[in-house]
Amino acid sequence: MTPAELRGRVEAFLAEHPPATTERSVFLHARYAAGLAWVHFPEGHGGLGLSRGLHPMVEALFAAAGAPDNNPRANGIGLGMVAPTLLAYGSEEQCRRYLEPLWCGEEIWCQLFSEPGAGSDLAGLATRAVPDGDSWVVNGQKVWTSGAHNADLAILVARTDPDVPKHRGITYFLVDMKEPGVDVRPLRQITGEAEFNEVFLTDVRIPDAMRVGDVGDGWRVANGTLNNERVAIGGHAVPREGGMLGVVARSWRDRPEQHTPELHDRLMRLWVETEVARLTGQRLRQQLAAGQPGPAGAAMKLTFARLHQQLTGLDLEIRGEEGLRYESEPGWDMVRPSHVDFTGRDAVYRYLRAKGNSIEGGTSEILRNIVAERVLGLPAEPRVDKDVPWKEVPR
Amino acid sequence: MNDATTGADLDELELLDSDDDRDLRAAVAGFLADRCPSGGVAAIYDGDRALVEPLWRGLATELGLAGLLVPEEYGGAGAGSRDAAVVLEELGRSVAPVPFLTSAVVATTVLAQAPTDAGRELLADLAEGRRTAALVVPLSTSLSGARPVAGTVRSVAGALEADTLLVPVASAVGLELRAVPAAEATTDPVVSLDMSRQLADVTADPAAGTVVVTGDATAAVRAGLLAGTALLASEQLGVAQWCLATTVGYLKERRQFGRVVGGFQALKHRLADLYTSVEGATAAARYAAAVLAVDPAGDETEIATRIAAAWCSDLAVLAAEEAVQLHGGIGMTWEHPAHLYLKRAKADQLALGLPGHHRARLGELVGLVP
Numbered sequence: 001m002t003p004a005e006l007r008g009r010v011e012a013f014l015a016e017h018p019p020a021t022t023e024r025s026v027f028l029h030a031r032y033a034a035g036l037a038w039v040h041f042p043e044g045h046g047g048l049g050l051s052r053g054l055h056p057m058v059e060a061l062f063a064a065a066g067a068p069d070n071n072p073r074a075n076g077i078g079l080g081m082v083a084p085t086l087l088a089y090g091s092e093e094q095c096r097r098y099l100e101p102l103w104c105g106e107e108i109w110c111q112l113f114s115e116p117g118a119g120s121d122l123a124g125l126a127t128r129a130v131p132d133g134d135s136w137v138v139n140g141q142k143v144w145t146s147g148a149h150n151a152d153l154a155i156l157v158a159r160t161d162p163d164v165p166k167h168r169g170i171t172y173f174l175v176d177m178k179e180p181g182v183d184v185r186p187l188r189q190i191t192g193e194a195e196f197n198e199v200f201l202t203d204v205r206i207p208d209a210m211r212v213g214d215v216g217d218g219w220r221v222a223n224g225t226l227n228n229e230r231v232a233i234g235g236h237a238v239p240r241e242g243g244m245l246g247v248v249a250r251s252w253r254d255r256p257e258q259h260t261p262e263l264h265d266r267l268m269r270l271w272v273e274t275e276v277a278r279l280t281g282q283r284l285r286q287q288l289a290a291g292q293p294g295p296a297g298a299a300m301k302l303t304f305a306r307l308h309q310q311l312t313g314l315d316l317e318i319r320g321e322e323g324l325r326y327e328s329e330p331g332w333d334m335v336r337p338s339h340v341d342f343t344g345r346d347a348v349y350r351y352l353r354a355k356g357n358s359i360e361g362g363t364s365e366i367l368r369n370i371v372a373e374r375v376l377g378l379p380a381e382p383r384v385d386k387d388v389p390w391k392e393v394p395r
Numbered sequence: 396m397n398d399a400t401t402g403a404d405l406d407e408l409e410l411l412d413s414d415d416d417r418d419l420r421a422a423v424a425g426f427l428a429d430r431c432p433s434g435g436v437a438a439i440y441d442g443d444r445a446l447v448e449p450l451w452r453g454l455a456t457e458l459g460l461a462g463l464l465v466p467e468e469y470g471g472a473g474a475g476s477r478d479a480a481v482v483l484e485e486l487g488r489s490v491a492p493v494p495f496l497t498s499a500v501v502a503t504t505v506l507a508q509a510p511t512d513a514g515r516e517l518l519a520d521l522a523e524g525r526r527t528a529a530l531v532v533p534l535s536t537s538l539s540g541a542r543p544v545a546g547t548v549r550s551v552a553g554a555l556e557a558d559t560l561l562v563p564v565a566s567a568v569g570l571e572l573r574a575v576p577a578a579e580a581t582t583d584p585v586v587s588l589d590m591s592r593q594l595a596d597v598t599a600d601p602a603a604g605t606v607v608v609t610g611d612a613t614a615a616v617r618a619g620l621l622a623g624t625a626l627l628a629s630e631q632l633g634v635a636q637w638c639l640a641t642t643v644g645y646l647k648e649r650r651q652f653g654r655v656v657g658g659f660q661a662l663k664h665r666l667a668d669l670y671t672s673v674e675g676a677t678a679a680a681r682y683a684a685a686v687l688a689v690d691p692a693g694d695e696t697e698i699a700t701r702i703a704a705a706w707c708s709d710l711a712v713l714a715a716e717e718a719v720q721l722h723g724g725i726g727m728t729w730e731h732p733a734h735l736y737l738k739r740a741k742a743d744q745l746a747l748g749l750p751g752h753h754r755a756r757l758g759e760l761v762g763l764v765p
Contacts, residue, residue, distance in 0.1 A: 273675075279410065302671055371670055379657055
């Protein structure tokens with residue numbers, strides 16, 4: 001299908017379902033049925049089997065027509081990670097059951113991966129899943145679960161065989177968060193709010209039909225999910241002074257009385273580095289479009305984390321006396337945000353929240369290992385637990 | 396901020412090599428691999444400049460690089476600054492001791508703005524590689540910093556290799572640019588930090604030679620220095636890429652404590668960070684060359700140039716310093732070529748405006764005033 005034909009199809013859809021007079025949920029389900037939800041997905045699953053590159057035009061046409069959207073910010077994990085994983089590794093039945101309500105924003109997803117004892121070394125996870133008839137019984141504790149308090153469903157990795165080395169004894173599941181034994185507790189973070197959770201799993205039953213991939217093949221499936229997470233970072237174009245730099249540049253322009261040569265030099269260093277990162281992203285997207293695999297994705301995430309942290313720190317200094325105050329609602333009160341906005345709230349929030357940028361989605365230390373090993377070809381870290389049955393690894 | 400400074404309409408400028416870029420790169424790299432051994436570059440520091448003349452002759456005439464930026468109407472290739480950037484990246488990778496930047500980029504761009512008849516003749520000769528020119532300003536001159544000569548001009552790059560000196564002279568119209576045969580001026584070689592771009596102190600009679608740029612040459616000189624600044628970033632990128640690749644290669648071979656030392660995380664992480672910065676330099680240098688090709692007089696060209704200059708200048712020095720350190724003792728020896736790159740990188744950082752100068756000017760250009 002040519003871009004012009006696709007455009008015609010969107011226009012015909014909009015004529016048939018006028019956004020102004022069509023109820024939101026009806027509109028979204030109709031859009032899914034028409035294959036215009038994500039055109040790079042297969043027919044029957046909200047797509048038309050077209051190239052990914054055609055999708056942004058479709059989004060732009062719907063946005064320009066004032067069409068209701070599926071509130072993508074509230075379901076980032078579902079849209080960015082669960083959907084591509086289900087498509088690649090899930091059964092046809094699972095795709096039929098879960099993709100449509102996921103895309104329409106009716107079922108919100110979270111990710112039960114990290115554990116108190118398994119962070120960077122995710123494959124060392126200890127949550128156990130034991131077969132029992134047509135089900136699995138799960139016990140364990142997960143942590144750093146964004147949005148678990150709003151989630152209807154989760155993706156879960158659990159250990160199904162402790163007698164083999166760690167990577168081989170993991171299985172990937174879908175979990176209904178409303179099941180008895182799922183206990184979500186807020187994990188309050190340094191900003192005062194609780195966007196993350198601890199999730200305790202006690203004798204949670206999961207039907208075998210909610211297993212994704214083979215028993216023991218969960219590490220491969222999880223890596224598919226994590227690769228999608230990294231692709232999502234730095235993947236779209238931003239204008240000059242978009243993002244965090246724009247916020248800090250505004251602070252600078254609004255506060256001439258705070259200007260000093262030292263602050264100015266730091267601002268301009270960060271301005272240059274942000275612009276270099278922006279151009280690097282432009283080049284990375286061109287590499288991806290040209291079919292050249294972009295190992296620089298990990299490098300982009302490293303840069304993004306450092307720049308956010310340095311920019312938000314500088315912003316507080318530019319604000320001076322005002323940078324000492326955390327007066328935006330709700331201050332230090334613990335609230336449960338429905339989504340995260342790195343550039344939102346106030347300067348103190350942004351400074352504190354940015355500390356998470358070098359942890360979430362792969363710590364900067366792990367990302368440096370990835371760049372060094374997979375891009376530069378330097379030797380891998382020694383892995384003393386590689387060929388040892390999981391249950392014999394000291395922990 | 397006005398539209399010209401948002402960069403929005405330039406978002407899709409190609410930052411990857413085209414097929415033509417790859418062919419040009421391979422031709423230059425192959426030539427340098429044969430004709431520019433690092434031992435020959437090191438010999439210049441000991442007074443043996445035998446490498447320089449034949450290398451430049453070959454690049455200028457056999458590969459036809461001297462006329463790359465000379466417009467077709469004056470007998471040149473009329474190629475764009477993207478091609479010149481590819482050449483400079485390869486020249487940087489070999490620390491090649493040739494006056495491509497000073498003659499084929501800076502002097503050529505100055506002349507191409509508004510040449511007189513004599514200027515046209517000179518351009519045609521430059522395009523054919525029959526003559527080589529140098530603008531008589533200190534190498535440290537920033538793009539708006541050119542001054543009329545008064546007595547001796549110190550630390551001029553490219554003058555030793557040039558047979559024609561472009562001398563800015565004070566005149567009634569502002570700045571007059573005169574082409575003076577090198578034989579009619581005094582060119583004293585300087586013992587330079589970077590002998591692969593050896594400097595000279597030049598003394599020329601302000602009344603000598605012929606006028607080669609019509610009217611006030613201030614804008615022409617600035618255009619030449621702007622092109623030089625934008626494209627120097629690609630040379631710095633080439634220097635940095637060599638340093639990264641050579642250091643990574645060495646750390647994959649070198650063993651201590653029974654291990655390949657490149658497996659130690661303290662070193663891996665430094666190289667991962669350096670790689671990230673070099674990737675940034677690649678994007679910044681390509682963008683500067685691409686914008687210069689599209690709109691040499693636009694605001695965005697000065698912004699892109701200063702971004703690339705600020706970033707690539709410091710990055711090349713960092714890459715060379717890391718190369719010396721991570722090679723251990725061997726990196727400190729005369730025998731290993733790392734020192735050639737360190738000297739070039741540090742001299743390049745001081746050339747055509749310091750990084751801090753570019754950042755300060757950027758602040759003015761984008762409305763972030765001190």
